[in-house]
Amino acid sequence: MPSTAPQSPFHAKLIDGLYVDAMALAEAARGYFDGIGRDERDGLDPLVRVAFSCESLKVTTRLMHVIAWVLTQRAVEAGEMDWAEARQPIRRLGASPDTDDMQLAALPEPARRLTQASLDLHRRVERLDAMADEGASAASPVQVLQARLSRAF
Numbered sequence: 001m002p003s004t005a006p007q008s009p010f011h012a013k014l015i016d017g018l019y020v021d022a023m024a025l026a027e028a029a030r031g032y033f034d035g036i037g038r039d040e041r042d043g044l045d046p047l048v049r050v051a052f053s054c055e056s057l058k059v060t061t062r063l064m065h066v067i068a069w070v071l072t073q074r075a076v077e078a079g080e081m082d083w084a085e086a087r088q089p090i091r092r093l094g095a096s097p098d099t100d101d102m103q104l105a106a107l108p109e110p111a112r113r114l115t116q117a118s119l120d121l122h123r124r125v126e127r128l129d130a131m132a133d134e135g136a137s138a139a140s141p142v143q144v145l146q147a148r149l150s151r152a153f
Helices: 012-033 036-042 046-077 101-105 109-138 141-152
Strands: none
Touching (some): 012 036, 012 046, 012 109, 036 046, 036 109, 046 101, 101 109
């Protein structure tokens, strides 16, 4: 008997694209903050050095939240988890740590770019996650069936 539980409103290609974006950004952040970023950090004033270290942790936190969310969506798509479980608070997108604009402005350009890219990616996923809530109440059975068909083909 087919499941009547609501299905994910996200197309697999969207989720796959977000996964690629998040993993590429995570690799770029790791490469910078563990590589040349260390040398740049060591040349900064002590307070800016602390801000640099904090910002690198914030970037990592944002990206890990996004990756966890994307992997949850992939689990739904693969039938390993149902949509209701994926919408439980523990499986939702974690909050993005705040970034102070003045502290960010004092950081080297690559750190600023990576921070902004992580903020942008997190906001994109945040909007998608919110849209799923809006769509859940408005989705008709026909829309649910159409979504299932589009994922199948």
